[in-house]
Amino acid sequence: xxxxxxxxxxxxxxxxxxxxxxxxxxxxxxxxxxxxxxxxxxxxxxxxxxxxxxxxxxxxxxxxxxxxxxxxxxxxxxxxxxxxxxxxxxxxxxxxxxxxxxxxxxxxxxxxxxxxxxxxxxxxxxxxxxxxxxxxxxxxxxxxxxxxxxxxxxxxxxxxxxxxxxxxxxxxxxxxxxxxxxxxxxxxxxxxxxxxxxxxxxxxxxxxxxxxxxxxxxxxxxxxxxxxxxxxxxxxxxxxxxxxxxxxxxxx
Amino acid sequence: xxxxxxxxxxxxxxxxxxxxxxxxxxxxxxxxxxxxxxxxxxxxxxxxxxxxxxxxxxxxxxxxxxxxxxxxxxxxxxxxxxxxxxxxxxxxxxxxxxxxxxxxxxxxxxxxxxxxxxxxxxxxxxxxxxxxxxxxxxxxxxxxxxxxxxxxxxxxxxxxxxxxxxxxxxxxxxxxxxxxxxxxxxxxxxxxxxxxxxxxxxxxxxxxxxxxxxxxxxxxxxxxxxxxxxxxxxxxxxxxxxxxxxxxxxxxxxxxxxxxxxxxxxxxxxxxxxxxxxxxxxxxxxxxxxxxxxxxxxxxxxxxxxxxxxxxxxxxxxxxxxxxxxxxxxxxxxxxxxxxxxxxxxxxxxxxxxxxxxxxxxxxxxxxxxxxxxxxxxxxxxxxxxxxxxxxxxxxxxxxxxxxxxxxxxxxxxxxxxxxxxxxxxxxxxxxxxxxxxxxxxxxxxxxxxx
Ligand SMILES: Nc1ncnc2c1ncn2[C@@H]1O[C@H](COP(=O)(O)OP(=O)(O)O)[C@@H](O)[C@H]1O
Ligand SMILES: [Mg+2]
Numbered sequence: 001x002x003x004x005x006x007x008x009x010x011x012x013x014x015x016x017x018x019x020x021x022x023x024x025x026x027x028x029x030x031x032x033x034x035x036x037x038x039x040x041x042x043x044x045x046x047x048x049x050x051x052x053x054x055x056x057x058x059x060x061x062x063x064x065x066x067x068x069x070x071x072x073x074x075x076x077x078x079x080x081x082x083x084x085x086x087x088x089x090x091x092x093x094x095x096x097x098x099x100x101x102x103x104x105x106x107x108x109x110x111x112x113x114x115x116x117x118x119x120x121x122x123x124x125x126x127x128x129x130x131x132x133x134x135x136x137x138x139x140x141x142x143x144x145x146x147x148x149x150x151x152x153x154x155x156x157x158x159x160x161x162x163x164x165x166x167x168x169x170x171x172x173x174x175x176x177x178x179x180x181x182x183x184x185x186x187x188x189x190x191x192x193x194x195x196x197x198x199x200x201x202x203x204x205x206x207x208x209x210x211x212x213x214x215x216x217x218x219x220x221x222x223x224x225x226x227x228x229x230x231x232x233x234x235x236x237x238x239x240x241x242x243x244x245x246x247x248x249x250x251x252x
Numbered sequence: 253x254x255x256x257x258x259x260x261x262x263x264x265x266x267x268x269x270x271x272x273x274x275x276x277x278x279x280x281x282x283x284x285x286x287x288x289x290x291x292x293x294x295x296x297x298x299x300x301x302x303x304x305x306x307x308x309x310x311x312x313x314x315x316x317x318x319x320x321x322x323x324x325x326x327x328x329x330x331x332x333x334x335x336x337x338x339x340x341x342x343x344x345x346x347x348x349x350x351x352x353x354x355x356x357x358x359x360x361x362x363x364x365x366x367x368x369x370x371x372x373x374x375x376x377x378x379x380x381x382x383x384x385x386x387x388x389x390x391x392x393x394x395x396x397x398x399x400x401x402x403x404x405x406x407x408x409x410x411x412x413x414x415x416x417x418x419x420x421x422x423x424x425x426x427x428x429x430x431x432x433x434x435x436x437x438x439x440x441x442x443x444x445x446x447x448x449x450x451x452x453x454x455x456x457x458x459x460x461x462x463x464x465x466x467x468x469x470x471x472x473x474x475x476x477x478x479x480x481x482x483x484x485x486x487x488x489x490x491x492x493x494x495x496x497x498x499x500x501x502x503x504x505x506x507x508x509x510x511x512x513x514x515x516x517x518x519x520x521x522x523x524x525x526x527x528x529x530x531x532x533x534x535x536x537x538x539x540x541x542x543x544x545x546x547x548x549x550x551x552x553x554x555x556x557x558x559x560x561x562x563x564x565x566x567x568x569x570x571x572x573x574x575x576x577x578x579x580x581x582x583x584x585x586x587x588x589x590x591x592x593x594x595x596x597x598x599x600x601x602x603x604x605x606x607x608x609x610x611x612x613x614x615x616x617x618x619x620x621x622x623x624x625x626x627x628x629x630x631x632x633x634x635x636x637x638x639x640x641x642x643x644x645x646x647x648x649x650x651x652x653x654x655x656x657x658x659x660x661x662x663x664x665x666x667x668x669x670x671x672x673x674x675x676x677x678x679x680x681x682x683x684x685x686x687x688x689x690x691x692x693x694x695x696x697x698x699x700x701x702x703x
Binding site: 083088092105119 | 519522523526527530531608611612614615617619620621
């Protein structure tokens with residue numbers, strides 16, 4: 001599973017739109033997003049609540065079909081594919097980390113990590129699963145059920161699971177949203193340490209965003225700016241500015 | 253609290269459909285037979301009175317046991333279904349007592365509405381039942397329907413009381429732990445069984461087996477050939493209900509045996525193997541009616557077969573006729589009810605697991621694999637249920653066969669048990685399929701779908 005692909009961008013979206021509903025009540029969750037994520041980078045996507053961050057991620061992951069535009073992952077344009085084809089592609093080439101961990105409650109940590117391989121019809125390589133658990137610092141918890149793990153530990157199992165297929169890109173939706181700041185710090189450091197991977201993380205927390213190489217800002221389903229080498233203060237300042245923009249728009 | 257309960261009910265009407273159906277059917281069934289007893293106390297001849305009494309008490313009695321058991325287990329599933337919500341309520345400051353009260357109130361409202369509906373059905377059903385008995389010549393043609401409010405109210409009250417009791421127990425369990433939303437992952441579900449449940453199971457099984465021993469040692473030698481039937485006839489149901497009470501344990505143990513087979517049948521089998529053993533308490537709600545259905549149908553119908561063969565020389569007296577009708581009514585009634593419970597509880601379990609099945613899809617399972625994992629679980633439940641149920645049926649078949657000199661293995665109709673077992677397996681699989689068809693994958697809106 002060699003992931004250092006030839007394409008310069010692990011994930012590229014162009015003209016991405018997603019509209020919920022029709023007519024007057026239609027919500028344009030994504031109103032034309034063009035973004036490219038270079039291989040091996042860690043990018044945070046920020047924006048106020050309702051700005052379309054989650055929608056962006058689910059469309060990029062092929063979970064949902066966008067209304068328009070293209071999603072290119074690992075050199076493949078997946079938007080027109082059938083549900084089954086997208087599922088197969090997704091479980092091999094995309095690692096997803098959710099806010100709510102989404103571990104299967106009746107499988108041990110080790111079994112949860114191996115699950116994407118199982119679903120793809122492979123027998124998980126025990127050594128590989130073990131080494132991933134070690135990488136996320138949980139080698140001593142391999143046989144534990146999720147119910148006996150703390151939130152931070154569960155999220156680290158989920159990250160190991162996202163890594164198991166050697167995906168082209170890891171997409172994380174508010175991965176620290178359910179964690180306290182100390183455990184969040186551990187999880188973010190772990191995500192940042194994956195420098196051989198492309199990580200795209202949605203968050204609304206400036207402190208979390210500061211762990212990334214760069215930050216992309218979304219407002220009302222559009223890209224509203226970009227910041228390299230972010231600091232928590234700079235991101236917070238930019239966010240406050242964006243909030244003002246939204247407030248002004250709402251008032252007018 | 254009452255306002256909250258009513259709003260919650262309206263909001264989650266589908267979640268309570270299972271309970272509603274179980275209470276409605278249960279009341280209809282018990283109520284119909286209760287009217288026979290009330291009719292028996294009216295102006296009828298003493299023989300007719302006795303026939304009606306026996307029918308009402310014996311058949312109604314078994315029915316009651318199974319109905320109450322089903323209502324209780326359905327309610328337990330429904331309450332479990334709401335553990336996330338209950339956890340949320342508690343994190344925002346509801347005390348365990350308040351949460352339990354909410355659960356009890358909801359159960360009470362649903363049960364009363366359903367029992368009212370069930371009583372209406374029973375008023376019609378009781379008349380139909382009596383008409384059937386008159387047409388069959390079991391009672392005189394002039395026996396008039398004497399059922400009324402008393403019988404129906406007693407039946408309804410019994411079912412409602414059971415529902416509230418079951419809700420209290422389920423609520424106690426749901427609020428036992430610390431207040432947390434971590435339950436959203438279905439993580440802290442423990443499969444521990446209460447001591448009284450194990451005790452009740454052991455008493456039922458012990459009683460059923462003892463009746464078998466009595467059949468072989470005492471009533472086999474009795475002058476009346478029906479004494480053996482009287483002592484052994486209900487053993488399969490007794491042992492079946494007893495084993496059904498132990499369903500979580502049985503599923504945990506026996507599904508481990510199925511692991512090697514499931515392990516070889518791809519990712520869906522792998523998932524099913526661990527879900528059935530590590531969360532046996534969830535699927536045990538489906539397993540229980542499968543066991544009872546198998547035990548009562550195989551046990552009673554094989555008994556009818558042995559009876560027919562060994563008494564073939566004897567003339568068909570009114571008594572044999574009555575007993576045949578009685579046996580068939582028992583099987584028909586219980587089978588119908590148990591079948592509905594299988595369908596009902598599978599629907600409840602799958603809808604409870606909707607968020608979790610959706611999660612599987614998010615992780616890269618194709619919709620076919622998601623459905624496949626539930627079907628594989630249904631195979632395990634059906635397999636374990638048929639195995640255990642058939643074993644329970646032996647509690648009737650062996651003693652009665654020995655008493656009627658057919659020996660341990662009946663002389664004929666050996667195709668009957670496999671045929672019934674196949675029917676039960678088919679029913680279980682179809683229930684699972686229809687339940688899982690309603691689960692469509694949905695992209696996450698940040699949170700697992702909670703509908
Ligand atoms: N399934 C849906 N149906 C209708 N509207 C939706 C749906 N999902 C999201 N939306 C709307 O799309 C917009 C963007 O939502 P989302 O991507 O979840 O925002 P964020 O994650 O940035 O908070 C919001 O206005 C939201 O109400
Ligand atoms: Mg979101």
